Amino acid sequence: MFVDLVPSSCWFTNVRSCVTQQDWERLRRMITRRAGMCCETCGAGEDRQAKRWLEAHERWEYDGTRRVQTLKRLICLCTDCHTVTHFGYAQVRGLEAQAxxxxxxxxxxxxxxxxRHVDAAFALWEQRSATIWSLDLSILTGAGITVTPPPxxxxxPAIAAATLAPEETAGAPPAPRDVPSVPRQGTPSAFVQNLFRGSRRG
Structure with missing residues (x-):
């Protein structure tokens, strides 16, 4: 497991935004079955009482020369491991200590x-966020998944900014440099919550 922060210039334009809900659910079920209904990192299964779910997480490769963000794999993570992976979002949600x-x-x-691992991940995030990335989802089209052409x-970057803008709290101070400036309310917006918990079952 490692902290795997998506560059801010890539927020909200990902696999879920380019496939139908039906295909996303099909992918999620395939991923969880392939993993034996367990988290691929810690081995935990779902526990509804503990509010631990199995979720799909995208693994990306970044080619700085070509400025291409390529989907390499979709993996199954439990809620706890997924929260660690998106450490910046965990900070905003008040879950940094648990993560x-x-x-x-x-x-x-x-x-x-x-x-040191977390600090290095944020340094890499800041570096990558300065680049405008093209999105390569050919791994999905090669598997017969219909993909809406990425923007x-x-x-x-404009899509990310426009998506976040309605969620900003009026008059809220800017986020610290090491924290992605995602919505800062105590409860995440429905859009962000659905994005983060997109693979939640039931």
């Missing part, structure tokens, strides 16, 4: 090692 503890527990890193690379 950090889970990172240490699963990876068996010392706290100081885990902190032009130049339009992706």
């Amino acid at each position: 950090f503890a889970h990172l240490v527990k699963v990876t068996r890193m010392r706290p100081d090692q885990a902190r 032009d690379a130049r339009d992706r």
Whole structure:
């Protein structure tokens, strides 16, 4: 498991935004079955009482020379591991301590090692967020999934900004530099919540 932050210039233009709900559900079911109905990182299964679900997570490869963000794999993560992976979102939701503890527990890193890992992930996120990326979902089209043509690379940052704008709290201070400026309400918006929990069952 590792902290895997999506560049801010790529927010909201991903697999879910380019496939139908039916195809996304088909992908999610395929991913969870392939993983034996367990998290591919920690081995946990779903636990509705603990509000732990099995969710689909996108693994990306970034080609800085070509400025292409390529989908390489979809994996099955439990809610706890998925929260660690999206550490910036965990911070905004007030879950940083829980996410950090889970990172240490699963990876068996010392706290100081885990902190350096998180800091390095945010440094890489900031670097990648300065680039406008084209989206390559050919792994899906090659598997027979119908994909809506992704937006032009130049339009992706504007889509992210426009999606986030209605969610910003009026007069709220800007987010710290090391925290992606996603909605800062105590309860995430329905749109963001659905995006994050897109693979939640039932």
